[in-house]
Amino acid sequence: MKKKKKEQSETRHNNQNKATDNKETNNITEKNNGENIDPMSYGASEYFASENIPEAEVKTDNKASEVRAVEEKLAEMQDKYIRLSAEFDNYRKRTLREKMDMSKYAGENLLLKIIPIMDDFERALNHMDYTTDCAAMKEGIDLIYGKFSEFLKQSGVKEIESLNSSFNVDLHEAVAKVPAIEEDKKGKVIDVIQKGYYLQDKVLRFSKVVVGE
Numbered sequence: 001m002k003k004k005k006k007e008q009s010e011t012r013h014n015n016q017n018k019a020t021d022n023k024e025t026n027n028i029t030e031k032n033n034g035e036n037i038d039p040m041s042y043g044a045s046e047y048f049a050s051e052n053i054p055e056a057e058v059k060t061d062n063k064a065s066e067v068r069a070v071e072e073k074l075a076e077m078q079d080k081y082i083r084l085s086a087e088f089d090n091y092r093k094r095t096l097r098e099k100m101d102m103s104k105y106a107g108e109n110l111l112l113k114i115i116p117i118m119d120d121f122e123r124a125l126n127h128m129d130y131t132t133d134c135a136a137m138k139e140g141i142d143l144i145y146g147k148f149s150e151f152l153k154q155s156g157v158k159e160i161e162s163l164n165s166s167f168n169v170d171l172h173e174a175v176a177k178v179p180a181i182e183e184d185k186k187g188k189v190i191d192v193i194q195k196g197y198y199l200q201d202k203v204l205r206f207s208k209v210v211v212g213e
Helices: 002-033 044-051 055-104 108-128 134-154
Strands: 157-159 172-178 189-194 197-199 202-205 207-212
Touching: 108 134, 134 157, 172 189
Parallel strands: 172 207
Antiparallel strands: 157 197, 189 207, 197 202
């Protein structure tokens, strides 16, 4: 009798275990049949087991996706770098060309102002061939000289006043020394061989002078 009761108890226990297993199987099946499956809801191992997907393979796919994303980002950065490098090279060449043009044609405006004075000189030279009025010729040359002097002043060029001034190595170049007749002429410029000029506040050309000693 006891043996029979024991067998009946084991049978009921086995049936309960089977029912529990069938219930878990049904739960997994219902989850698999749904559209949204959350593997964390009942464990990643159960999800991978139910889908027959190895966990290592999923990790490999994730790493491959990350690598592809990094490669795409790198390709984009390389493209931007190439474009930027090309733009900078074009800018450098254009700037260099503009500087060369500025250096080449820097005196264009200045020369345009000198050309009319050259025209005046040519007219004066043509009149010399057949005129006998020296006074008129002298007057014409004086006018050209005055016009040219005014042009120099407008361009910032002015004469260095040297005669009877003290010799200054920053302004003068002594080409000769002569005995001074008067005591106060010693160390001073007593004659100007070639005029010197300023350009604004800079010495454009030194005056060539004779100094008394």
